[in-house]
Amino acid sequence: MKALRKYLDKIKPNFEEGGKLHAFRSVYDGFDTFLFVPNTTSKSGVSIHDAIDSKRIMSFVVIALIPALLFGMYNVGYQNYAAAGTLAQASFFDLFLYGFLAVLPKILVSYIVGLGIEFAWAQWKGEEIQEGFLVSGILIPMIVPVGCPLWILAIATAFAVIFAKEIFGGTGMNIFNVALVTRAFLFFSYPQKMSGDSVWVATDQIFGLGNTLPDGFTMATPLGEIGASQPVQASLCDMVTGLIPGSIGETSVIAIALGALLLLWTGIASWKTMLSVFVGGGVVAALFAAGDMTPIPWYEHLVLGGFAFGAVFMATDPVTSARTECGKWVYGFLIGAMAIVIRVKNPGYPEGMMLAILLMNMFAPLIDYCVVQRNISKRAKRVANK
Secondary structure, three states: OHHHHHHHHHHHHHHOOOOOOHHHHHHHHHHHHHHOOOOOOOOOOOOOOOOOOHHHHHHHHHHHHHHHHHHHHHHHHHHHHHHHOOHHHOOHHHHHHHHHHHHHHHHHHHHHHHHHHHHHHHHHHOOOOOOOHHHHHHHHHHOOOOOOOHHHHHHHHHHHHHHHOHHHOOOOOOOOOHHHHHHHHHHHHOHHHOOOOOOOOOOOOEOOEOOOOOOOOOOOOHHHHHHOOOOOOOOHHHHHHOOOOOOOOOOOHHHHHHHHHHHHHHOOOOHHHHHHHHHHHHHHHHHHHHOOOOOOOHHHHOOOOOHHHHHHHHOOOOOOOOOOHHHHHHHHHHHHHHHHHHHHHOOOOOOOHHHHHHHHHHHHHHHHHHHHHHHHHHHHHHHHHO
């Protein structure tokens, strides 16, 4: 690392004002501050001096996502081989490598398009490259079906980065989660590529791996089966382990839980928000189950679809979620409750987590405002009574 630090210091004059590459100063600063903690500190004003800056926080979130991503790659291969009836002849390596090759292009497209826009935007404005897309870039391919075409993913990513982030001022200014805006754009612009029964299983061979499935092959997710009033084929064990059709990174509750432990241990995610999402979802799901309005037990709602993934990695987004301590409880509870209401009461949209989080992103500032005003009123009353 010392050699790399010396090399970066050596080429730094080329990117400073007057250097032959000064037009790309923001690019240099972006790589430099990603690889090393900046050694500059503030000279005045209120500030917090800490080695954990936003880039380091984003890096921890990416690490927390790795278990779900790796399992998602394995599950892509598992679903392809299982659908072809050749699972017994395939090794673990065959399943994982097939899934890896199927998912990797989506990760590359997400980062190339998103970071390309980030770099171009920073150059145009003459500012430092912002780091927010480090997380969004890995989240986007994890919340789409494996059958989502790359060109559609590229369009959706570009739309979300520009209209859900950059026009608000960049990282820390956006009011909606960028990855979820990408999914919402895909869902409403290309619904046939984001829902139905034909997008959840990879159907083609990749470099001789996997199986070519028949044209018109379909397989529904458990929530899709519920929406179609069909019996759920998956067991509770399959739902928890994640060996079911679904978006690439959202199926395994165990893998998501590993990421949640890291986020909670490092203090990056709020346990209040995370817990309250499950409480809100569990309470409403139990009410629907008691009223015989849902065909599955209440607890299965919490392990199906994107519920657990959204609770851990989306609802806890520090930029778009509630920031007051009391507000976190309200914010999370309403997300969980709304997600189940959408699932049960809207048969045309059997998921619900995406819309619930985006809706509460919009109301998070209002929740914080109400909490702050309530505290101000209570303090004012205490002062008046003295």
